[in-house]
Amino acid sequence: MSEELHLQEAVARFVRAFGLHQPAQTPCGQPIPVSEAHALGELARDGALRQNELAHRLRLEKSTTSRLVTQLIKRGWAERTPTPDDGRGVLVRLTPTGADAAARLARARAERFSAVIDRIPAHERAAVLRALGILTEAIDET
Template sequence: MSTRDETPDAPDLPAEDAAGASPQQPPEEHGPAAAVDPALIDPAAVVRLRLVIARLYRQLAQASTGQEFTFAQQSALARIEQHGPLRLGELAALERVAAPSMTRTVGPLVAAGLVSKVPDPHDGRSTLVELSPAGADLLATIRQERSELLAGRAAALTAHEQAVLLAALPVLEHLLVDGAPDSR
């Protein structure tokens, strides 16, 4: 059940944005065979999308545990969880940062007991970083809190808006293509 007024006078989705422009219709297909000319994508819509994603992420981050850790530290924790014990150089490569930066990122995680340094079983001169039980617990708590917030927000949408949001997931996931150039 939606918390919004679903009368015909209050449409689920605006026909126009604040500037009076009609919203962009997504292409029927996506992928290499159905490539869209980038010149056809409304720059104002790109700005809106970027701002919505950034603001939503910020709200999710602010509503969850672990705020004392930077985005880079939380990302490193998640990579270690995903890939298992890693050398710092391997973790740096996965995160696309320099090894000295990763050393500075991981140091506070080790000090907080979220990551442990263990000997590399294949090279006694090297160490690996692995997720500790406390690190796994922190990641699980952060994910649960963020998912609960997002689920609550989605529950407040109309049925039509929920359907549109779910239909947009494959397109948003397509934006996450690994190996895309990092153009910060």
């Protein structure tokens, strides 16, 4: 089997095992689309972001991010406000309800990753993290 095919199959197995192919819930079992969970995490980290910065961080098109933010607003989790320094810019920030949802997700994510890391032999953990970093960098470069 070629290295390319081996990598393809390994990534596909990982995606399925981790639950990334289930768009209606997060890998930590929360009933929230994965894209919304990532957006909540980014907004919780920084308090507020320009919508175009959120798109960049999530690696989504601007129109997709706009629809995503609209969905967060419909859930009562986020709000759009004009940027103070640029009348054309839009800031997205979490509402108190959104901050609560982000905190629940963070707890569920911490529990899931704790369970995963506990199943990796201690002497292999650094290698796993290093491999994920290398894989991410290789994807970024393509």
